[in-house]
Amino acid sequence: MLAARILLEAGAEGTRTEETMSYIASHYGLTENNSFVTNTVINFMLHNESYPRIYRIKERNTNLIKISKVNSVSRKLVRDELTLKEAFNLLEQIYIKTKDHPIWFKTIAGALIALSFLYLQDGLKIDIFTAFLAGALGICVTEIIKKRMAKQFIPEFFGGLTIALIVVTGHTYIPGGDLSTLLISSVMPIVPGVLITNAIQDLFGGHMMMFTTKASEALVTSFAIGAGVSSVLIFV
Structure with a gap:
């Protein structure tokens, strides 16, 4: 047990x-x-x-x-x-x-993940600083809120909101890059990738209830990120 x-x-x-x-x-x-x-x-x-x-x-x-x-x-x-x-x-x-990784470690990892996806999507060098900052602060905000309140949706919503604010601001003051590529790269650190993978593994293993609950959780998390990003883009 x-x-x-x-x-x-x-x-x-x-x-x-x-x-x-x-x-x-x-x-x-x-x-x-x-x-x-x-x-x-x-x-x-x-x-x-x-x-x-x-x-x-x-x-x-x-x-x-x-x-x-x-x-x-x-x-x-x-x-x-x-x-x-x-x-x-x-x-x-x-x-x-065996403790969870500290927030400073996750912040650095989030920044590196954002830069990695910027590279994979052929992002421009001019967007490196914005992606680095957005990825780092996005996961930092998400993790801080998670530690204070164990609820779904809210941490990811504010994480997506933070990322979108930084990306839009960076794109405004450092023009020339691609906004869509920058947004996609920056939200990757808070995307529930492991949750989605495990849901698919449970589906193949015949655990339909586990698949349903994990897929639903991943869907809510993804919707929260999208809602946070959209809240900023609506006013741009």
């Missing part, structure tokens, strides 16, 4: 989460285990005569480091390189000590 909690809260797909729980339980002879996970709930039963264990997932983020570490622990456990107690202690350390 702890492994599943870490995986789901770190943004893993439902297939991976269910297989990890089943993988560990089956190794210890509990082959009749049953699991069912969604974005917000884990249901797991060791065998037909046991009560189901249920855990509510309240926070979700993208942390591929946590997912990788949990996968490593489960494989070592199945290879008998770890005892159950050692594995549980390692999972607790992963859950408590």
Whole structure:
């Protein structure tokens, strides 16, 4: 259950989460285990005569480091390189000590992502500074609001709004570039790419509920970004 909690809260797909729980339980002879996970709930039963264990997932983020570490622990456990107690202690350390990246790190990463997409779309050199600043501040604003209020739509809306304001201002004072290319490149750091990818993986894995919820979440996030950008462009 702890492994599943870490995986789901770190943004893993439902297939991976269910297989990890089943993988560990089956190794210890509990082959009749049953699991069912969604974005917000884990249901797991060791065998037909046991009560189901249920855990509510309240926070979700993208942390591929946590997912990788949990996968490593489960494989070592199945290879008998770890005892159950050692594995549980390692999972607790992963859950408590593996923190999300700091905002300054995400800000720098957002700036580099924006520049990368500007390059991929054949953007002009004159737009480099604007894309760098918009990508950095856009993800910075989004992450700050997310930490203060765990709600959908609002952080991404203000992130898109910030990006559009910077891009339009930069395009006005440093003319000559392409506004559309600049906007697309700058919003890429806050686009829910991992969420969309995981939704498709859950679809292929037969997890229709996980696919529906993740696809809906990605749609709301994308709409929020579009609404934020459009709010500025309407008045331009």
